[in-house]
Amino acid sequence: MIIDSSKKILIVGLGLLGGCYAMALKKKGYDVSAIDIRKESIDYAVEHNLIDRGTTKVDAELIASADIIVFALYPHIFIDWIKQNGHLIKKGTVVTDVTGVKGCVVYEVQSLLPEGVEFIAAHPMAGREVFGVENSDDSIFRGANYIVVPTEKNSYSAIELCKSLGQELGFADVSVLPPERHDEMIAFLSQLTHCIAVSLMCASDDPNLLRYTGDSFRDLTRIANINDEMWSELFLANRQTLLSQMDAYKTTFERLYNCVKNNDREEMRSMMRISSERRRNFDKKD
Amino acid sequence: MIIDSSKKILIVGLGLLGGCYAMALKKKGYDVSAIDIRKESIDYAVEHNLIDRGTTKVDAELIASADIIVFALYPHIFIDWIKQNGHLIKKGTVVTDVTGVKGCVVYEVQSLLPEGVEFIAAHPMAGREVFGVENSDDSIFRGANYIVVPTEKNSYSAIELCKSLGQELGFADVSVLPPERHDEMIAFLSQLTHCIAVSLMCASDDPNLLRYTGDSFRDLTRIANINDEMWSELFLANRQTLLSQMDAYKTTFERLYNCVKNNDREEMRSMMRISSERRRNFDKKD
Numbered sequence: 211m212i213i214d215s216s217k218k219i220l221i222v223g224l225g226l227l228g229g230c231y232a233m234a235l236k237k238k239g240y241d242v243s244a245i246d247i248r249k250e251s252i253d254y255a256v257e258h259n260l261i262d263r264g265t266t267k268v269d270a271e272l273i274a275s276a277d278i279i280v281f282a283l284y285p286h287i288f289i290d291w292i293k294q295n296g297h298l299i300k301k302g303t304v305v306t307d308v309t310g311v312k313g314c315v316v317y318e319v320q321s322l323l324p325e326g327v328e329f330i331a332a333h334p335m336a337g338r339e340v341f342g343v344e345n346s347d348d349s350i351f352r353g354a355n356y357i358v359v360p361t362e363k364n365s366y367s368a369i370e371l372c373k374s375l376g377q378e379l380g381f382a383d384v385s386v387l388p389p390e391r392h393d394e395m396i397a398f399l400s401q402l403t404h405c406i407a408v409s410l411m412c413a414s415d416d417p418n419l420l421r422y423t424g425d426s427f428r429d430l431t432r433i434a435n436i437n438d439e440m441w442s443e444l445f446l447a448n449r450q451t452l453l454s455q456m457d458a459y460k461t462t463f464e465r466l467y468n469c470v471k472n473n474d475r476e477e478m479r480s481m482m483r484i485s486s487e488r489r490r491n492f493d494k495k496d
Numbered sequence: 497m498i499i500d501s502s503k504k505i506l507i508v509g510l511g512l513l514g515g516c517y518a519m520a521l522k523k524k525g526y527d528v529s530a531i532d533i534r535k536e537s538i539d540y541a542v543e544h545n546l547i548d549r550g551t552t553k554v555d556a557e558l559i560a561s562a563d564i565i566v567f568a569l570y571p572h573i574f575i576d577w578i579k580q581n582g583h584l585i586k587k588g589t590v591v592t593d594v595t596g597v598k599g600c601v602v603y604e605v606q607s608l609l610p611e612g613v614e615f616i617a618a619h620p621m622a623g624r625e626v627f628g629v630e631n632s633d634d635s636i637f638r639g640a641n642y643i644v645v646p647t648e649k650n651s652y653s654a655i656e657l658c659k660s661l662g663q664e665l666g667f668a669d670v671s672v673l674p675p676e677r678h679d680e681m682i683a684f685l686s687q688l689t690h691c692i693a694v695s696l697m698c699a700s701d702d703p704n705l706l707r708y709t710g711d712s713f714r715d716l717t718r719i720a721n722i723n724d725e726m727w728s729e730l731f732l733a734n735r736q737t738l739l740s741q742m743d744a745y746k747t748t749f750e751r752l753y754n755c756v757k758n759n760d761r762e763e764m765r766s767m768m769r770i771s772s773e774r775r776r777n778f779d780k781k782d
Contacts, residue, residue: 398705485698
């Protein structure tokens with residue numbers, strides 16, 4: 211089952227990511243609807259041709275008419291929504307999401323949905339430091355990674371549909387990972403990096419830093435401007451895995467600290483060479 | 497004393513930064529010479545009109561003809577050079593540098609130079625992850641900070657000359673800091689950030705990370721591709737100050753670690769809010 215523009219898509223939660231999905235899919239000719247509690251978001255999206263129609267209410271008819279429903283909500287709101295309204299989703303509909311952590315939602319949502327409605331989780335690895343549908347910009351998907359996160363309950367056709375959705379959205383690379391492996395990757399690549407940036411910003415309140423800063427500090431702390439409500443929920447939803455990755459990082463930082471402390475230049479240079487060699491592979495190819 | 501293009505400038509050490517200085521100053525009409533042990537660097541710079549002339553030897557006539565000499569060498573090579581050749585610098589010449597740490601060079605170089613030759617230290621806060629004069633690009637100075645680092649021995653006129661050099665090079669902001677305060681700032685803003693990036697790259701050898709990475713990891717580790725010879729020297733040249741900043745950062749990272757460990761969401765959100773508020777001030781204004 212490959213996606214095509216005859217499919218009707220409903221986006222639940224029209225924030226930044228929901229808006230970017232809508233923008234990308236409308237451009238491809240899909241029929242896109244949205245549900246969001248914020249009337250301004252729906253109005254903005256209709257006015258700017260990001261969606262065909264939208265509502266602030268849980269509209270049974272709209273939900274029943276969707277072929278694919280994308281949830282772009284905080285994890286606990288997503289689960290609550292499914293508990294309250296999951297019965298409105300018609301048989302044959304494919305449900306997907308954008309949640310940044312998977313173990314905490316995927317099994318529960320799959321168990322809550324009615325018979326014949328399949329939930330296939332996905333993680334679009336893209337974002338901005340600004341919020342809301344008003345900042346939608348589907349170019350953030352270009353050059354970025356999209357991960358489909360199936361469980362044993364998922365069908366081959368739903369996995370393929372979800373992969374083709376990632377391609378339609380414009381992602382550079384679409385891959386497939388089990389939930390546990392996904393959460394481990396994300397703990398290291400995304401959650402730990404945010405922990406580091408936040409810790410660094412909290413480590414000094416010197417107002418003069420601003421004047422003397424270089425690009426290295428700016429780049430390293432770009433993500434320190436963080437949505438505290440969302441990220442604290444995601445951190446705790448992946449708590450044990452994140453703690454393991456924080457431990458691994460603390461160990462290497464301590465190793466480097468001891469090199470400086472003990473004037474161990476050779477060991478320091480060896481760490482720097484490993485770091486340089488690994489980092490060279492990470493430059494974007496697009 | 498304000499700089500003007502009648503001044504003859506000699507650059508000792510024609511790597512990336514030396515090359516960027518040459519490029520910027522030639523564009524402004526200065527007479528620019530260079531000394532570098534690598535013949536290819538001199539040849540490249542002459543061919544690409546970055547310098548008017550250059551040599552791989554310590555040319556007494558060239559040195560004596562310079563009004564301003566810029567040293568763009570590793571700290572220990574800079575000091576050795578002054579020890580061996582400082583007597584060739586004529587009275588009235590102003591000497592400056594680009595060294596990233598100041599306490600370890602500025603007092604010693606000032607004490608080594610002949611009477612009538614003034615050393616005024618400067619730190620151009622700009623760089624690239626590539627090396628060599630072949631990668632010269634003076635646009636790295638745009639939007640960046642330039643710090644003049646005088647001691648009590650420096651004259652008002654040399655400080656002013658050095659400030660106007662920073663402006664001629666195209667820096668967005670030129671400021672003045674004593675060596676100790678400079679080294680403290682740099683330990684936090686530059687050295688600590690490199691320690692963090694190196695530690696993070698060393699914390700996992702999973703080859704699959706590459707496929708699942710997002711921009712946050714890429715940005716945070718951009719500086720993890722590091723010149724190990726130069727940075728290990730700079731770290732150890734600023735050892736105690738760097739250790740203090742590493743300690744301060746370890747403390748805040750541990751605080752966040754404990755928030756995750758103890759499910760303390762309120763404290764975690766409070767750190768994230770402080771981080772976000774501080775970070776918003778750091779966006780480049782140019």
